[in-house]
Amino acid sequence: MPFGSGSRRRVRARRWSGSRLVASVALVALLAVACGTPSEVATPLGEGLAVAAGGEDAAAAAAPDTGPEAVAETQDAETIVEEAAAQAVSLPELPSRHERQPELYDENDCLYIPPDEGGGVDCGLPADVEALLEEMEAASLADPDVEVTAPVAEWRSLGGFVGPYYAETVSGSGIEVLEGTVSTAAAGNWSAQGLVRNELPDVVGSVSVTAELFDADGNSLGTATGATAVANTRPGEPAPFAIAADVPAVDVASVAWGAVAAPGQTVDRNLEIRVFRVHPAGDRPAVDAYFHTDTGEGPYPFVLFGSVTNYGAALADGAVAVAWLDPDGRVVWTERVDVKSPADTTTIAAGGIADFVVVVDDPAAPDLYQLDAMFWGVGR
Amino acid sequence: MRNRLTVTIAAAVATMVLGIPAASAHTFGSVPYSDTLGAADAYDNECTQLTKNDLTLMLLAPTYPETGAPSSQAPSPMTLSRGDDQVSLHSFGSGSSYKRAFWHPGVGAWQMDSAGLGAPNDARKRVSTWYSSRDAADEMATRYCLRRNQGYSAASARDYAWGPWYGCDAGSCETFFNGHRTSGGGITGIYTTSSVERYGGVQWRTCSIFGNGSTFTCWYVKPANAQGYNGFAVWTPLDGGTAGSGTSPITHPFYTYTSSNKEYRYWFTEDTGYGQRIFATRTLGTNARGGLTWYTWYNLCDRSYWRGNCSNGPV
Numbered sequence: 166m167p168f169g170s171g172s173r174r175r176v177r178a179r180r181w182s183g184s185r186l187v188a189s190v191a192l193v194a195l196l197a198v199a200c201g202t203p204s205e206v207a208t209p210l211g212e213g214l215a216v217a218a219g220g221e222d223a224a225a226a227a228a229p230d231t232g233p234e235a236v237a238e239t240q241d242a243e244t245i246v247e248e249a250a251a252q253a254v255s256l257p258e259l260p261s262r263h264e265r266q267p268e269l270y271d272e273n274d275c276l277y278i279p280p281d282e283g284g285g286v287d288c289g290l291p292a293d294v295e296a297l298l299e300e301m302e303a304a305s306l307a308d309p310d311v312e313v314t315a316p317v318a319e320w321r322s323l324g325g326f327v328g329p330y331y332a333e334t335v336s337g338s339g340i341e342v343l344e345g346t347v348s349t350a351a352a353g354n355w356s357a358q359g360l361v362r363n364e365l366p367d368v369v370g371s372v373s374v375t376a377e378l379f380d381a382d383g384n385s386l387g388t389a390t391g392a393t394a395v396a397n398t399r400p401g402e403p404a405p406f407a408i409a410a411d412v413p414a415v416d417v418a419s420v421a422w423g424a425v426a427a428p429g430q431t432v433d434r435n436l437e438i439r440v441f442r443v444h445p446a447g448d449r450p451a452v453d454a455y456f457h458t459d460t461g462e463g464p465y466p467f468v469l470f471g472s473v474t475n476y477g478a479a480l481a482d483g484a485v486a487v488a489w490l491d492p493d494g495r496v497v498w499t500e501r502v503d504v505k506s507p508a509d510t511t512t513i514a515a516g517g518i519a520d521f522v523v524v525v526d527d528p529a530a531p532d533l534y535q536l537d538a539m540f541w542g543v544g545r
Numbered sequence: 546m547r548n549r550l551t552v553t554i555a556a557a558v559a560t561m562v563l564g565i566p567a568a569s570a571h572t573f574g575s576v577p578y579s580d581t582l583g584a585a586d587a588y589d590n591e592c593t594q595l596t597k598n599d600l601t602l603m604l605l606a607p608t609y610p611e612t613g614a615p616s617s618q619a620p621s622p623m624t625l626s627r628g629d630d631q632v633s634l635h636s637f638g639s640g641s642s643y644k645r646a647f648w649h650p651g652v653g654a655w656q657m658d659s660a661g662l663g664a665p666n667d668a669r670k671r672v673s674t675w676y677s678s679r680d681a682a683d684e685m686a687t688r689y690c691l692r693r694n695q696g697y698s699a700a701s702a703r704d705y706a707w708g709p710w711y712g713c714d715a716g717s718c719e720t721f722f723n724g725h726r727t728s729g730g731g732i733t734g735i736y737t738t739s740s741v742e743r744y745g746g747v748q749w750r751t752c753s754i755f756g757n758g759s760t761f762t763c764w765y766v767k768p769a770n771a772q773g774y775n776g777f778a779v780w781t782p783l784d785g786g787t788a789g790s791g792t793s794p795i796t797h798p799f800y801t802y803t804s805s806n807k808e809y810r811y812w813f814t815e816d817t818g819y820g821q822r823i824f825a826t827r828t829l830g831t832n833a834r835g836g837l838t839w840y841t842w843y844n845l846c847d848r849s850y851w852r853g854n855c856s857n858g859p860v
Contacts, residue, residue, distance in 0.1 A: 259830075262665060268587060269679060279675045279743075290804045291759040298754065298804050302826075305840055314637040315838040322664065322830040329835075439661040440832070441709035445791075453715040455704045470708065471661065490835075492638075507691035507705070518691060520708065535631055535789055537835035 251334040252366055254400040257324035259437050260476050317494035324476070325434030328539025329494065332401035335364045340372055340424035343403065348495040355389065355417050356409035358496040360488070361424050363398045368429035371396045374406040374422070381418040387411065394486040394501045395541045397432045404541070405488040405499045435477030436513070436542035438485065444468040445534035446525065456505075456522045466526035467533045473504060473521065473542045475513040480544025483513040485521040489536040497531050504542075513544060569724065570734045571616045573605060574741030574773060577654065577674035581605060584678035592690030594699065598732050599722075603685050603703060604655075604678060605735065606721040610712025611656040614774035619738055621773035622674050622745030623766065626651030626658070627780055630793040636812075636823060637839045640788025646812040646823045647785070647794040650833040654745075655681045659833040661709065667808040667829065668801045669764045672747050684709065746770035752800065755844040755854050763847070767798035767816075800845060800853070803829065811845045813853050822854070 262270040269277055275286035289295065305311040318329035330343060340361050347359030355378060363369050372393040378386040391408035398404045444452055446467040451459035459465040473485065483504040491497045503511045504519035513519045525533060573581075585600035612620040626649050632638060636646040650659045652671035655678070657663030662680055663671050670676045689706040693699065700719060707713035725734045748770070752763035768778035778795055785794035798816040802809055811824040824843040827833050846855035 266680075266683065268683070269676065276670070276676075279673075282675075290761045290802065294754055294757055294759045294761060295805045297757050298809075301754075301844060302840070305842065310842075312637075312841040313838065316835055320828070320831045320836045327832070439664065441658075441661045442711055443660070444711075449791075451714075452711075454708055454711075454713070455701075456708060472709070507688075508695045518687065537633060537832070 252337060253334050254332070254366065256321070256331070256333060256401070257326070257399060257434065259322065259324050259435070265437075265476075317490075322438075325436045325438070325542040326402060326540070327438050328403070328488070329490075330360055330362060330403040330539075332362060332364075335366055335400050337366065338364045340364065340369065340426050342374065342422040342424055344422070346403075346490075346494060346496050348491065348497050349417075349420075350409075350414045352414055354409060355412045355414040356407070357389070357420075358405070358407040358488070358499055360403040360405055360496060361393060361398075362403045363400055363426070365426075366400050368397050368399050368431050369426035370429040371427045372398060372404060372406070373425045373427075374408055375424065376408060376410070377421045377423070378410060378412050378417045379419045379421070380416055383419075386416055394488075394499060395543055397429050397434075397543070397545075398426075399434075403539075405486060405496055405539070407496075407499050430545075432480070432543075432545055433477035434480070434542055434544070436473040436475055436480075436544075438471065438473050438540045438542050440469060440471040440538075440540075442468070442470040443534060445532070446530070456520060457524060466524050467530065469523040469533075469538070471521055471540075472518050473513060474518050475515060477515065479515045479517075480513045481511070483511050483519050483542070483544040485523075486541040486543065487523055488539045489531070489533050490539065491531070491536060497536065498525075498533060500525065511544075569616050570736055571605070571609065571721075571725070572619045572736050572738055573608075574619045574622070574674070574743075574745075575737035575739045576743045577619070577622060577678070577741060577745075578735065578737045580674040580743060581678045581682075583675070584682035587679060588682040588686040591686040592693055594693045594702075595686060595689055596730060598730055599699075599726070600682060600686060600689075602722045602725055602732060603689070603706060603718075604681055605725075606718035607656075607681075607707060607710035607712045608654040609721065610717055611710060612654055612774055613776045619741040619773040620654045621741065621771045621775055621777070622654050622672050622677075622743065623747055623768070623771040624651075624653060624656065624745075624774075624777050625649035625766075625768065625796065626656060627777050627785075627793050627795065628791070629658070630785060630789055630791055631834050632788050633834045633837065634793065635788050636825070638837070643812075643817070643819050643821060643823060644784040644788075645794045645797045646799075646817060646819070646825075647796045648810060648825060648827070648833050648837055649793065649796060653677045655710070656712075657681075659827065659831070659836075664830050664832065667803040668766060668810070669744075669747065669803075672744055672764075672766070674743050674745075741773040746772040750800070750847050750849040752802065752853075753846050753848055755846055755856070760848060761802065763800050763802040763845070765798065765800055765847070766796075768795055769798075800847065806830075809845075811843050811853070813843075813845075813847075815852055 262274045263272055271286050275288035278285050278287055320329050321331050341364045343360045343362055347357055350356040361372055376389045380386055387410050389408040389410035391406055393404040393406045395404040447464045452468050456470055457468055486501040488496045489498040500523050502521050502523050504521045506519040581604050582601055585597045589595050589597040589600045608620040612624040614620040629650050632640045634648045636643040652668050657671040685706040689702045692702040692705040707718050727733050748765040750763050750765050751760050753760045771778050783795050785792050800811040806829050807826045809826050822843045825837050825839045827836050844854050846853045
């Protein structure tokens with residue numbers, strides 16, 4: 166992942182948590198939904214209700230329903246938002262090791278020891294040692310004599326997700342554009358790639374990301390809009406987007422971000438995502454496998470091959486979205502591909518598997534082999 | 546499984562041993578072979594079309610190209626990948642300092658990688674042929690049977706089952722399979738050697754954390770001690786040259802164990818010659834590429850030989 170030298174951070178005592186772009190005015194549009202009674206919160210969102218933006222102008226643009234009445238409600242609603250802040254979410258953890266490999270792990274996820282090594286189970290180190298290690302590592306973060314290099318954000322392997330930026334708590338503020346993950350084109354027409362995160366306590370559907378572009382004098386140059394590659398984004402989950410506008414990048418001095426979510430639908434994305442092979446673009450030995458065959462003498466494209474295992478209910482239209490991060494944790498490339506089951510369909514049977522292969526031969530692509538990749542497994 | 550380089554090495558070795566017929570004998574460690582048979586026996590019931598012998602051959606096939614072992618030498622269970630050279634695997638993500646304090650993501654005879662099949666397992670479990678053969682058997686049997694149950698031929702299903710292993714590209718594993726399978730479904734041409742053990746030269750040690758009296762088992766991985774084909778340990782340049790160039794360094798010896806769902810690897814100054822103590826961690830289940838945290842100290846003591854930090858605090 167991240168990473169080259171710049172892909173990592175020197176840690177002292179705190180973890181980077183991503184940039185928040187939620188403007189206070191933008192919050193208003195969320196309040197009726199995010200701050201309702203528990204039963205109201207559980208209700209699917211109304212169209213255009215989940216909004217977050219990077220400026221008042223953008224907020225107004227992205228939240229057209231936010232009128233004077235809504236603004237008048239700000240005080241009370243903000244109070245409610247504060248009460249709802251840092252609401253814990255249930256991470257979509259994968260099944261236990263025992264559930265996945267009962268031949269190798271007991272009910273406590275302890276590893277069976279081979280009979281000729283004495284048998285029994287290996288449940289880890291003595292508790293006092295494990296506790297001591299945790300304490301000492303935490304202490305080292307604050308020790309000026311110890312240098313710690315850690316990922317830009319904690320990586321997780323969850324059901325239907327692999328990568329950083331998945332939050333354990335949500336603020337209730339809506340769909341948040343993680344500005345720290347956004348990269349923009351330096352030349353040509355303006356374009357951007359990045360992540361949003363669902364800061365609501367409910368699943369949201371398709372997320373539309375909007376960027377209003379301004380010149381140095383504050384004049385609007387245009388608006389770029391696009392949907393995230395992952396629908397039914399769960400609470401705390403990030404999702405990738407890529408948008409572009411017919412505006413020269415050099416003319417853009419500032420951007421106001423917004424995001425609007427459609428009603429969501431709870432989908433059991435209990436998918437374990439695994440990457441088996443990654444082959445760099447360029448001159449390299451050819452790939453000749455059932456899922457891909459390089460032709461000609463090369464240079465060859467970037468090839469990534471992996472598989473998802475479905476521990477939940479059957480999923481139709483299975484797909485995998487991928488976002489590559491630069492050393493600073495910014496999204497620099499995205500792809501989305503359909504999966505292929507053993508029956509050569511995009512349906513992932515319950516308990517079944519499906520493979521995916523990403524082939525990138527775009528000369529504009531960065532060296533994806535050197536970059537860390539996030540993955541989403543999706544379906545319906 | 547993602548090891549570009551070892552496949553290249555394997556190709557070079559195969560070229561040197563010209564004229565290997567499809568049915569040439571192959572050597573495998575005796576205990577690793579026994580482990581492989583046991584794994585095949587444990588997972589051959591995934592579907593009726595899969596036999597223990599066939600699954601055994603399917604399991605053995607990728608170990609040669611994945612480790613680079615020629616037919617005359619047993620694949621080393623200690624094999625560490627040399628073709629995974631992402632900068633993020635280098636110490637402190639820099640690729641410039643302490644080059645041979647390198648985190649190899651692919652480990653073992655089946656080259657289980659932290660991005661995929663090896664993600665849940667630490668280095669010890671991926672070295673052990675008892676565990677790794679079972680992980681590989683689980684994967685291969687599942688893939689084979691799911692494909693077979695869709696009406697595909699046995700050969701097509703094997704191709705599907707071997708998909709995760711680059712070493713099986715271009716039909717190389719199918720050639721191995723057919724060369725060692727008798728017409729009656731038996732196994733032929735596999736010879737075992739007791740010189741290659743389950744852990745391939747990885748040693749058990751008794752360790753402790755400085756300031757704590759409890760002891761536990763840790764594992765000492767010294768590439769120079771690799772049993773079987775050790776091409777991965779001697780392939781030059783040992784420091785990998787320029788980070789990201791395609792060839793990774795070969796690590797200096799390191800200690801490893803798992804605690805609180807994290808895999809630890811320690812590079813002792815006695816082993817590296819560096820003036821810097823180093824250790825790194827990876828949360829099990831995550832990819833080492835991007836998932837590593839590096840520290841410029843350690844508090845591990847090897848009580849078997851009184852090496853490491855046995856008397857001093859962090860420096």
